[in-house]
Amino acid sequence: MNPDLKKALDIVYDKMKGFVVKAIFENEERYVFAIRCSNGSVPIIGSIPAVMKKDLKWKPYTMYDDVGNLKLICEVK
Numbered sequence: 001m002n003p004d005l006k007k008a009l010d011i012v013y014d015k016m017k018g019f020v021v022k023a024i025f026e027n028e029e030r031y032v033f034a035i036r037c038s039n040g041s042v043p044i045i046g047s048i049p050a051v052m053k054k055d056l057k058w059k060p061y062t063m064y065d066d067v068g069n070l071k072l073i074c075e076v077k
Helices: 003-015
Strands: 019-026 030-037 050-052 071-075
Touching: 003 019, 003 030, 003 050
Parallel strands: none
Antiparallel strands: 019 030, 019 071, 030 050
């Protein structure tokens, strides 16, 4: 796994306690994470967890942001 992606994943787990990452996507500027609650239910939150690629800072998308074209990096089983 790419070291920057590993750091981004650690940031998401630190910020989103109680959630599980199910898939990781990317676009030109961010790593974007699909999450679920630990009990398997789908969370209802107002943002999509994301980390900036250039500086690895937490920068989630809001429901009003255009996420652009996302490319699937991996699915977590």
